[in-house]
Amino acid sequence: MERHQDSVLRQVEEQGIDYIRLWFSDVVGRLKSIVISPHDLDKAFDEGIGIDGSAIEGLTRSYESDMLLRPDPSTFRVMGAPRGGEAGVMICDVFTPDSEPAASDPRRVLRDALARAEAKGLEFFTHPEVEFYLFEQAYEQGVGLTPVDQGGYFDYVQRVDGSRFRRDAMRELERMNIHVEYSHHEGGPGQNEIDLRYADALTTADNLLTLRAVVKGIALSEGKFASFMPKPMIEHPGNGMHTHLSLFQNGTNIFHEPGAEYGLSRTARHFIAGLLVHAREYSILTNQFVNSYKRLWGEQEAPSYIVWGHNNRSALVRVPFHKPTKGTSSRVEFRGLDSAANPYLAFAALLAAGLKGIEEEYPLPEGAEDTVWELTERERNAMGIEPLPSDLLRAIESFETSELMADVLGEQVFEYILRDKRREWEGYRRQVTDSELRTTFDI
Numbered sequence: 001m002e003r004h005q006d007s008v009l010r011q012v013e014e015q016g017i018d019y020i021r022l023w024f025s026d027v028v029g030r031l032k033s034i035v036i037s038p039h040d041l042d043k044a045f046d047e048g049i050g051i052d053g054s055a056i057e058g059l060t061r062s063y064e065s066d067m068l069l070r071p072d073p074s075t076f077r078v079m080g081a082p083r084g085g086e087a088g089v090m091i092c093d094v095f096t097p098d099s100e101p102a103a104s105d106p107r108r109v110l111r112d113a114l115a116r117a118e119a120k121g122l123e124f125f126t127h128p129e130v131e132f133y134l135f136e137q138a139y140e141q142g143v144g145l146t147p148v149d150q151g152g153y154f155d156y157v158q159r160v161d162g163s164r165f166r167r168d169a170m171r172e173l174e175r176m177n178i179h180v181e182y183s184h185h186e187g188g189p190g191q192n193e194i195d196l197r198y199a200d201a202l203t204t205a206d207n208l209l210t211l212r213a214v215v216k217g218i219a220l221s222e223g224k225f226a227s228f229m230p231k232p233m234i235e236h237p238g239n240g241m242h243t244h245l246s247l248f249q250n251g252t253n254i255f256h257e258p259g260a261e262y263g264l265s266r267t268a269r270h271f272i273a274g275l276l277v278h279a280r281e282y283s284i285l286t287n288q289f290v291n292s293y294k295r296l297w298g299e300q301e302a303p304s305y306i307v308w309g310h311n312n313r314s315a316l317v318r319v320p321f322h323k324p325t326k327g328t329s330s331r332v333e334f335r336g337l338d339s340a341a342n343p344y345l346a347f348a349a350l351l352a353a354g355l356k357g358i359e360e361e362y363p364l365p366e367g368a369e370d371t372v373w374e375l376t377e378r379e380r381n382a383m384g385i386e387p388l389p390s391d392l393l394r395a396i397e398s399f400e401t402s403e404l405m406a407d408v409l410g411e412q413v414f415e416y417i418l419r420d421k422r423r424e425w426e427g428y429r430r431q432v433t434d435s436e437l438r439t440t441f442d443i
Contacts, residue, residue, distance in 0.1 A: 004073035005045045012038050012088055015078065020088040022049060022069050023209060025106050027416055028288070029342025031209055034069065038088075044071050048095060053102070067102060068095040075206050077176040079214070089176075091206045103412040106344035110202055113348035113408055117247075117355060122254075124351050127181075127198040127244040127331075130211060131339055133232055134165060134190045138225040145233060147190025148224060165218060166192055172214050178207045187301075188236035198244070201351065205343035228339040230287070231294040238295030238302055239339040244320070245350065246331040247271065256330035262310050262319050263330050269364040272308050272317050272332055274357020275350065276365070279306045279316060279336070281402035282349035283388055284395040284421060286337045290428045293391045295338055303335045307368045307385045314372040316388070336388070345409065352408040392425050 012020070020041060022034045034051065036044060043049070048068030071090035078086050094105035101108045117124055136146040148165075166183045173180050179197040186193045194215070196207055212228060219226035231238040246255050247267070257265035264272075287296060295302050301313050309315035318333040337346055356362075365384060372385065389395040396418065399405055406414045 004076075008073045008076045008088075008090075009041060011076070011078075012041060015086060017078065017086055017088045020044075020071075020090065022071055022090055022092050023213075024069060024092040024094055025209060025342065025344060027104060027106060027342065027345070027413060028420070029106070029209075029340070029345070031213055044069070045073065048099075053094070053104075066097050068097060068099070069093075070095055077178070077210065079172065079176055089210070091209065103410050104416065106342055106413070107202075107205070109409055109413060110205055110344040110348045112410075113351050114200075114202060117351060120355075121249050122355075123248045124201045124347070125198050125246050125248060126201045126204045126347060127196065128204060128208060128337075128343075129193055129195045129240075129242045130208065130228075131186050131191060131193045131237075131239040131241065132215060132226050132228045133188065133239065134192060134219060135225045135227060139227075147188070149185075150189045151185045165222065165224070166194070168218050168222075169194060169215055172218065173211060176210065176214075178210060186237065188233065191237065191239070198246075201347045205347055208343045230289060230292040230338040230340050231298060234294065234298065238298060240295070240302060240335065241337040241339045241341065242333055242335045243337050243350075244331045244333050245271075245354070247354075253330050255332070264319060265330075267358055268330065268332065270358045270360075270362055271354035272319075272357070273362035273364040274354045274360075275317050275332075275334065276306050276308060277357065277362055278353035278402070278404055280386075280389055280395070280398035281405050282346075282353060282399070283336070284392070284399040284417065285345045285349045285405075286334075286341055287395065288341060288417075288421070290392045290424060292338050292340065293389065293395070296336070296388055297390055301335075303372075303388070305372045305380065305385050305387050307372055307383075308332075308364070309367045309369055312367070312369055312371070315368060319367075345413070348408050349405060352404055356404060392421060392428070396421050396425065 017038055020036050020038060022036060022044065024032050026032055034049060036049060048070045051067050051069055053067035069092040071092050073090065075091040077089045079089055080086060093107055094102040096102055114124060134148045136148055139145065170180045170183055181195040181197050183192065183194040185191070194211065196204065196211065199207065215226045228239055246253055248254065255265055255268035256263055287293060297304050303314060303316040305316065307315050308317040308319070310319045311321060312318055316336050318335055320331065320333055334350060368383065368385065389398060400418055
């Protein structure tokens with residue numbers, strides 16, 4: 001740690017960094033920031049920077065307001081400042097005044113989940129495919145959304161906005177040492193995808209926080225607006241974040257077994273079974289908003305049912321093709337995440353569910369190769385295929401009885417999510433929508 005700190009201090013001095021942004025996440029996954037001078041960097045490393053935690057959603061209770069931010073020097077990046085110059089950025093862990101990790105810090109939740117895996121000799125790796133829309137302007141009540149183009153999946157759009165935007169975003173991320181595998185136009189008009197390279201889950205979650213900030217910042221600098229909302233336009237595909245998952249032990253991918261069906265080891269099959277068994281319980285973390293369920297139940301390749309399959313894009317968990325001679329590429333793709341999820345909590349929940357499947361040796365049911373949406377209800381029942389929660393209320397009901405989620409999140413985060421999501425559902429339920437007025441006003 002000291003070596004990392006010395007490296008950061010030296011880099012800040014050599015590059016003439018103007019200021020340092022300290023970033024952290026609230027429970028919902030919103031990026032929070034405080035700016036310090038390079039002169040205060042030593043103090044930040046040694047003592048932490050004090051903040052009023054009670055002003056941050058879910059971070060602490062009002063009578064425990066004093067909290068400390070401690071920057072993680074391994075996350076140091078340099079990014080361009082809006083008006084020229086350069087800023088340093090670091091992701092922070094949140095601590096109590098007596099230097100205990102804050103129970104409500106989402107990064108702490110993932111750290112603890114990874115530590116439990118590490119105690120078994122396991123490393124958890126993730127590779128997200130992040131979708132978002134690019135609009136001409138921010139949402140304004142009563143004004144329709146205008147995408148920057150009318151392109152479709154993999155289209156080469158002959159408008160400079162989208163292609164230049166992706167190029168600028170990739171260049172900035174690579175400059176910050178966040179490696180991009182590729183990017184392309186997605187299925188909706190103005191919809192884009194940026195895929196990050198495989199990394200350990202904590203690094204990936206940190207990088208996702210940074211990616212959102214970079215994408216939104218570049219969009220605003222070009223007079224556009226980027227949205228990671230799960231389903232901004234009901235007639236077009238939602239913003240998913242399909243994420244590839246794998247477990248390594250001593251440098252070996254333990255999801256791989258040569259000669260086995262699909263190259264999947266018994267461990268991988270138990271892991272998938274854990275993802276399926278607990279899917280309804282963690283749905284509120286992978287799909288945390290009322291709007292998320294409009295993506296899940298809007299077809300267009302979003303998974304609505306708890307099923308796995310080999311190369312089946314309607315399944316919640318897909319086993320992609322991989323090179324038979326390349327065991328490190330064996331993985332499972334979880335397709336239920338949306339781009340608005342808090343990655344720290346979502347990855348912790350997925351890891352906990354998968355490990356539970358391994359520990360308890362959950363049996364893996366038969367996979368489905370048919371497009372699940374096209375099956376009849378009777379066919380799905382006969383195959384034992386259950387639905388994901390159809391709305392946030394059903395997700396809340398499944399979550400609140402889950403001992404596994406209470407254990408992985410800790411009491412404070414678990415209780416805050418319940419309160420916050422009940423409040424969101426009540427606010428949604430109490431409104432009168434344009435659709436209701438159109439269909440029933442004159443009855």
